[in-house]
Amino acid sequence: MKHLTREQRYTIFVMKEKGKSNTEIAQYIGVHKSTIGRELKRNSDARNQQYRYELAQRKYEKRKAEKPHHTVLTKEIKLLIEEKLSKDKWQPEQISNRLKKEGVHMVSTVTIYRYICQDKKLGGSLYKHLRRKKPYRKLKGLYSDNRGVIKDRVDISLRPEIVDKKERFGDLEIDTIIGANHKGALLTINDRCTGHVWIKKLTGKDAEELASKANDKLSPFAKHIHTITGDNGKEFAEHKKIAKELNIIFYFAKPYHSWQRGANENTNGLIRQFFPKGTDFNNITDQQVQIVETLLNNRPRKRLDYLTPKEKLENLLFNKKVAFAA
Numbered sequence: 001m002k003h004l005t006r007e008q009r010y011t012i013f014v015m016k017e018k019g020k021s022n023t024e025i026a027q028y029i030g031v032h033k034s035t036i037g038r039e040l041k042r043n044s045d046a047r048n049q050q051y052r053y054e055l056a057q058r059k060y061e062k063r064k065a066e067k068p069h070h071t072v073l074t075k076e077i078k079l080l081i082e083e084k085l086s087k088d089k090w091q092p093e094q095i096s097n098r099l100k101k102e103g104v105h106m107v108s109t110v111t112i113y114r115y116i117c118q119d120k121k122l123g124g125s126l127y128k129h130l131r132r133k134k135p136y137r138k139l140k141g142l143y144s145d146n147r148g149v150i151k152d153r154v155d156i157s158l159r160p161e162i163v164d165k166k167e168r169f170g171d172l173e174i175d176t177i178i179g180a181n182h183k184g185a186l187l188t189i190n191d192r193c194t195g196h197v198w199i200k201k202l203t204g205k206d207a208e209e210l211a212s213k214a215n216d217k218l219s220p221f222a223k224h225i226h227t228i229t230g231d232n233g234k235e236f237a238e239h240k241k242i243a244k245e246l247n248i249i250f251y252f253a254k255p256y257h258s259w260q261r262g263a264n265e266n267t268n269g270l271i272r273q274f275f276p277k278g279t280d281f282n283n284i285t286d287q288q289v290q291i292v293e294t295l296l297n298n299r300p301r302k303r304l305d306y307l308t309p310k311e312k313l314e315n316l317l318f319n320k321k322v323a324f325a326a
Helices: 006-017 022-029 033-043 053-066 075-086 092-101 109-121 135-140 207-224 239-246 258-272 286-297 309-318
Strands: 171-178 185-191 197-202 227-230 249-252
Touching (some): 006 022, 006 033, 033 053, 075 092, 075 109, 092 109, 171 258, 197 207, 197 286, 207 239, 239 249, 286 309
Parallel strands (some): 171 227
Antiparallel strands (some): 171 185
């Protein structure tokens, strides 16, 4: 049985806040509706029955920690590990995989390294039989490194399929362009359907400033916005402030999958025509940035049948048809 992730709990919280039913939430995150019912019953606040994802996650982790665990690292296995390390000079990966191949009940390579680390902390000498005598360094590489991982990120895999169709206004992508010597930056936001772009000058990659300026830029369009998708840069650490202000879900593309934000990559390329690489953004003004935004939103696009992003936006939102002379 697969357990709900922290990101899925955050999605449940956001969708409940938006008044979505259990069935809608279940379909959205790909689980049975009974899973949502159990989650809300088990992990809501006992005092007011409100569901808060951080409390829900804490309750889940507490139950998991208190659950009895079967001990796989028995005394016999420990003695076998110690023998292979000290006598045969095998390394943990060799011990685990060779003995499993021989049909011996053996723990994983990671568990063996954990045992060696624990032994060293207690004053043991098993680590001295390792080639580099550094169990901590080796152990570190066997786990996912969570440093810098954005908290409560919702993966793009949970994003509605309609976003990929690029048929409606309000599915946005967000990014930053960094200035020369990593000083100064531009916040860039584009609509996947119309190509409409918003640009704002930033002092750097501060997450608080980015969230504030993104909300300032997008607030006039708030009722029309459905989703925002960004990359995994630390400048988006305050994504929840954007999501809350605009009443949307903020999604994150998978690391090193820039094509999942292809429209945004293209938009940044257009902006670079005006502010080439090496530009010191400390030397440009907010007025210059606004001029570039206006120029791009009034430039005809081939994929829009030579309408401008501004015209396409008005057509979708306000049914303003563009009249051309015969």
